[in-house]
Amino acid sequence: MTAHQRFFYMMLLVIPLLVSLFAPQTAVASKMEQKYITKVLNLMAGDWYDTAGNRILWIQNGFINDCRVLAAYDFAGSSSNGAGRFEILESTGTRNLYLTWDIRGTDQDSIKLNDSQMLHHMTKPSFNESIAGIHLGMTSADVAQVLGAPAETRNLSPYVNTYGWYYRSLGIAVTFDANTVDRIILMKGSSASLDRSGLNCENTPYEFAQAYHLKSIPKIDYDDRYSSGGCYSIGGEEYLSFGSRMNHIMLSKYWN
Structure with missing residues (x-):
């Protein structure tokens, strides 16, 4: 086998490897176990209001806004201060809600909905300073x-x-x-x-x-x-x- 032939066969091996290394990788969501979903939903249970006093979320018994939570993905942080994506079943189909929660049993407890809306248990949360x-x-x-x-x-x-x-x-x-x-x-x-x-x-x-x-x-x-x-x-x-x-x-x- 000539040097030219050896180089050709070597490139046949290298090119597929390079393609696999640089090809776009599909992100895989991490589905949470039901016991963790239940723990977080129980922590967030209750009514949540925006700053205008509108009730935006109500969470109880595995439901968000009377829609069953089918699954949850990609939890980060701790149980009391974390974030995750919740898949709920609405009358028109499934919908995803991204929630960030900070719940310590105080008047300042909060849930951030889809990174755009801050919600509290109280319509007018108290402040200290x-x-x-x-x-x-x-x-x-x-x-x-x-x-x-x-x-x-x-x-x-x-x-x-x-x-x-x-x-x-x-x-x-x-x-x-x-x-x-x-x-x-x-x-x-x-x-x-x-x-x-x-x-x-x-x-x-x-x-x-x-x-x-x-x-x-x-x-x-x-x-x-x-x-x-x-x-x-x-x-x-x-x-x-x-x-x-x-x-x-x-x-x-x-x-x-």
């Missing part, structure tokens, strides 16, 4: 009614790497998840403050520890300009974090 009249869970329309239309909508880096509303003259920025407020950033130099305590970036970490009965005094980094020393629970599933040199304070629903 606010900044300039803005609190977590408000809609964008609520924020605009209190603060007016934002002068800028942009990425709020380095404070947080996501887009939000920036009120430069007020020294306040707001971010949203499914059209509800999930973070409020109070910047150094702002005349606003946290409404309950009256504190802002001019106050000391010790004053925050005293006002909110924190378990420890917040750690402030005075070397790295935009780092954070962690999140501190102030009750009601709300958290404060502090930028280095106290250049900003963030009120959020996230603990990390």
